[in-house]
Amino acid sequence: MSDFVDGFWGYYVGSIAVLGIIWCLWLIFSQRKWLGSRTVKVEDTGHVWDGNLRELNNPVPRWWTIMYVGMCIFGLGYLILYPGLGFYAGKLGYTTQQEIQQDQSAHDAAVKPVFAKYAAMDIPAIAADKDAQVIGQRLFLNNCAQCHGSDARGSKSFPNLVEGDSMYGREPAVIQETITNGRNGVMPGFKESMSPQVAGDIAQYVRSMSGLASDSIRAIRGKREYQNFCVACHGAEGKGNKALGAPNLTDDVWLYGSSENEIVNGILNGRNNRMPAQAQKLTPEQIRMLTAWVWGLTGGKDVASSTTNVAK
Structure with a gap:
């Protein structure tokens, strides 16, 4: 709470906290004149029900x-010791x-x-x-299923x-x-340099490279x-480039879908997929363990050279 970037809100929150406690103290003392007296007079409101039930x-x-x-005193003490003003x-x-x-340090030491x-x-x-x-x-x-699914089979764009x-x-x-440093896969969009018709023709060629039905002329x-x-x-040959993270366009793996519309959308508007780095979240030992588990999902086999076609 002490890291406000706008000066107004820091003073606003601090004043609300202090004035709130002061108001509570004022309220109790202004309404309780008998605080200093050992003899308290009970006030009769004059309301009576069923003959003898009197409201006091x-x-x-x-x-x-x-x-x-x-x-109230505790609240003031808390605001002095801890952030809140x-x-x-x-x-x-x-x-x-x-x-x-x-x-986290205690947990890391324990495990x-x-x-x-x-x-x-x-x-x-x-x-x-x-x-x-x-x-x-x-x-x-705990850390990956939110995107890749509990079965690690992913979903659209994952x-x-x-x-x-x-x-x-x-x-x-x-x-x-x-896993350690994450990835940021970017495909530039070409909507400024090609028409949707041209993108559609390229999509047909990409589909043909994957062995999917396509219009041969287009x-x-x-x-x-x-x-x-x-x-x-x-x-x-459309085999991609691992050094660039450019996908293989000849396999039948599609991250966004194999329809012409999806491919055209990727060509014209580009793609920007980001996997967040886990280095600040997981220890090196945990990352190695997670690496082994992911690698073992396929027995270490690299079935193809691409996770997905970027236009897919």
């Missing part, structure tokens, strides 16, 4: 008033970020012995260990990790690099345009 205005017990004032960080310098880091026995093992050996598989799967479910395709390769080192035109716009990244 009894003041709350003294212990309740003391507790009420005590809580806008820009003021509190005497103790407490932050939730610091608490999370301490909890360190669990990962210690895997430190000297290579990725394939870890992938073959049954206990490591359980740990890796739990790490995946790669399938089971089929074995990968734009960057399936080598353990590559998977570990991907595919011939699309091949010519492919040489002008796409060959630099995807290669003359």
Whole structure:
């Protein structure tokens, strides 16, 4: 709360907090004139029901008033020690970020012995260990399933990790690099330099390279345009380029779908897929364990050279 970027809100929150406590104290003392008196007169409201049920205005017990004032004092003390007054960080310098880091450090120390026995093992050996598989799967479910699905088969715009395709390769080192630092796959859009008709012809050619039904005449035109716009990244044969993260266009793996409309949309508007880095979230030991589990999904086999066609 002490990290406001706008000066107004810091003062606003601080004043609301202090004035709120002051108002509570004013309210109790302004309405309780009998606080200083040991004799409390009970007020009769004059309301009577059923002949003898009389309504009285009894003041709350003294212990309740003391507790009420005590809580107000406690609130002021809390605001002095902890952040709550806008820009003021509190005497103790407490932050939730610091608490999370301490909890994370304690957790890492507690689980360190669990990962210690895997430190000297290579990725394939870890992938073959049954206990490591359980740990890796739990790490995946907690950190990766939100995008790739609990079965790791992905969904539209999220790669399938089971089929074995990968734009960057399936080598353990590559998977570990991907998990650690993330990826940002970008395909530029060409809507400023080509018409939808030309993009449609290229889409027909891309479909033909994947063995899908296509219009042969349009595919011939699309091949010519492919040489002008796409060959630099995807290669003359459409096999892609792992160094660039350019997908293989000859397989039958589609991240966005194989329809002409989806392919045209990718060509004209481009794609920008980002996988967030996990280095700040997971320890190196956890990343190695997760790497082994992902690598082991296909037995380490790289079925093809692409996770998806970028226009797919």
